[in-house]
Amino acid sequence: MMNEDYDITDFSQEEVALRDYLLRKAHPAPDVQAELDGFMYRQGMGTSRRALKISLGVVAAVAASLLLLFVLNTGKRGLSVPDGAVVAYEAATEDVQQGITLQKGDEEPVTVNGNRVYTTPSDASMDMVVRNVLSTPLNATAEVTLADGTEVMLNAGSRLTYPQVFKGKTREVQLQGEAYFKVHHDARHPFIVHAGNISTKVLGTEFNVRAYAANDTHVTLLQGSVLVSSATASKRIKPGEDAAFNGSSLHVRAVETDVFTAWKQGEFYFDNEPLLDIAKEIGKWYNVSVVFQSPEKMHTRLFFAAPKDASIQELVEVLNSLNKAKFVYHNDQLVIE
Structure with missing residues (x-):
């Protein structure tokens, strides 16, 4: 307002x-x-x-x-x-990340050519689940397609941890910073984003998560329906709503989503x-x-x-x-x- x-x-x-x-x-x-x-x-x-x-x-x-x-x-x-x-x-003057990096399991992080990362079929067929870490510097964004077809755009100064292949009853990733998710629909395997002290559970939808600070975390929904949960409360939000966590409680309000997603453009x-x-x-x-x-x-x-x-x-x-x-x-x- x-x-x-x-x-x-x-x-x-x-x-x-x-x-x-x-x-x-x-x-x-x-x-x-x-x-x-x-x-x-x-x-x-x-x-x-x-x-x-x-x-x-x-x-x-x-x-x-x-x-x-x-x-x-x-x-x-x-x-x-x-x-x-x-x-x-x-x-920042020390240990400034200069480019987009990808770390696969225990391997050393490598610099990504361009800004797009794919999970290849050979990666997805591995028996052992390897967790990848995609990191962005302060002045660049990155895109990754996960093994299930979910598309993620990672904002600057962010880190996404995800498996090369999803196994089990859920599809779970961890986020530090900000990312936009376009989740591939799978009714049998909910997709869960852990960010700070909240988690966001969906089946298939589009939403933005901003979690640079633990006491200022936002989940903004553009399509579908998501369940946002903290240690003490859970709220289901609708398109055009934002769930904000201030470190102790969740608050939901209607917003102009452009404010939260303009970084994608x-x-x-x-x-x-x-x-x-x-x-x-x-x-x-x-x-x-x-x-x-x-x-x-x-x-x-x-x-x-x-x-x-x-x-x-x-x-x-x-x-x-x-x-x-x-x-x-x-x-x-x-x-x-």
């Missing part, structure tokens, strides 16, 4: 200005009025902004929390941070999210440190979508074009003032 405090008139002017800016870069004579009419229609109907590759709208910022300042700055080393500034994300997508969360995702994807020189900007809420194949310099250029905050990228560090 949108924040009721923001000025819809101001937001429209900003978004139209940004659309005009982007269109002028790509086309010599854009139809700005048509773009404005289309935006106003979508704003009234509440539909997705999928067609807009980079869009921003800003609402009023709230005061930064002292507790948040403490938590974000705890343990941050190797950065020159002025007094009062907040480190939102610190770039290679896009950042944030719907009225704090600039702090957006900055963390940018920092993680490009592996750059992010520092808020003006901590009050952390709570500014944005509508933001951008292609992930854009350079960080391009993102900074667009962000600065709105004159809502100053973004400076230098020496692998993004500073927000």
